[in-house]
Amino acid sequence: MAGPTRERSATLLALTSSALMLPACQGARADAQPETTTLSLGYSKYREDDTRDSKTFGGSSERYDIDVAQFHLLAPVGEDWSLALDVQWEDMSGASPWFVGESASGDPKVIMSGASIEDTRTDISVTTRYYYDRGNAGFNYARSEEDDYESDAIAVDGSFNSADGLTTWSGAVSLSRDDIEPTRGTVPTNTLKDEKDIYSAWVGVSRIVSRRAILRFGLGYTYREGFLTDPYKLRDRRPRQRREWVASTGYRHFFTAPNAALHVDYRYFDDDWGVRSHTVDIAWHQNLGARTQLVPFARFYSQDAADFFANVVDLADRYHVDDYRLSAFGALSAGLRLRQDLGQWTLNVTAERYRSREHYGLYDGEESPALVAWWRGSVGLSYRFR
């Protein structure tokens, strides 16, 4: 009798020990030290639609075409640490809106930068993370290099679980020093050389609300200071400071019968340039058997225009901008992702379509003729070492 009882006790102890590990795992799986090394590679093709002829003054209506390669390595180090290395390469070509003018009929039309822009970007990020009983803390250094832009950033983040493991408190701060030196091409630039700094802080809390649901909230503040004007746009002069506030919430719910998880995220953004925005992301992670997952996803975005935005700007105004990214518009995007487990390999394939129009949004304003639409396709392969 003693044998089976001891065996049951050992089994129960093992199960309980495993279960007790879960609070540290949930909130984010990254809360726990990774058990094995994972190597991931990704390639994406991003292509913007040409600007419609009716929206341009002629000439080039071609927009950006970008190839992106990604590398990610995450490895456990010792018993309490991990090291992550992320590298991203981008090769971009095409043209971007230069300025907006008024046609004889009074319609705003965009003039593209004309000559094809060629640029590359390399982004390297290294993160070390220490794991302790009730959470973890990380330090990150990131460097981004382009022909005309360099950025060095450091960040510190940490998370702390409550004793019952139901609540996780998180926080992060970052500091970035960026140098801008526009490349001299066929169009004049707004500066020869300048700088900007970015200071940011974020706090969040996540909470297990049921056996199958978890909820989180976050608040963020970012202060940008320096040359915030777009160096390549003809009619662009922006304030040298920008203060941004973000409130966000997220929800995850696992549905047992369809064996699927629902993701819902919402973000509210506000800044002292007059921009406000709402973003809603929804995704359905449907498991199909043990090795396949299909994820349809959709996103709604709506922003108000910056106070100093106009399609046809008054150059006498202290600040003025005709950049479509600071206009009032809404954007809808939708996509589909396939995840296939192949033993130690995992294959991810994603396709996404994005469109933006003024009337898609919640805020009224002048529609910019330069609003963008794009396609994106991605393929990724991960290998988990054992």
Added chain:
Amino acid sequence: MSRVLGLIILLGLAGCETVQPWERGSLAQEEMQWQPDLLEARLRDQVHFSKEASSGGAGAAGGGCGCN
């Protein structure tokens, strides 16, 4: 806005139940993570940051780029 957010927080926390560690199996599934695919999340954040006036929400801002 703050009232709406406050209401959401209140409703969210009011709906909490005590979930024992051994009842958290579903929560530990990979598809229940905040960011199940880091490469995908990084790429989407960057594209949206480059084409829209808003950014952030999931952490500190980090570094900038000259992305147009």
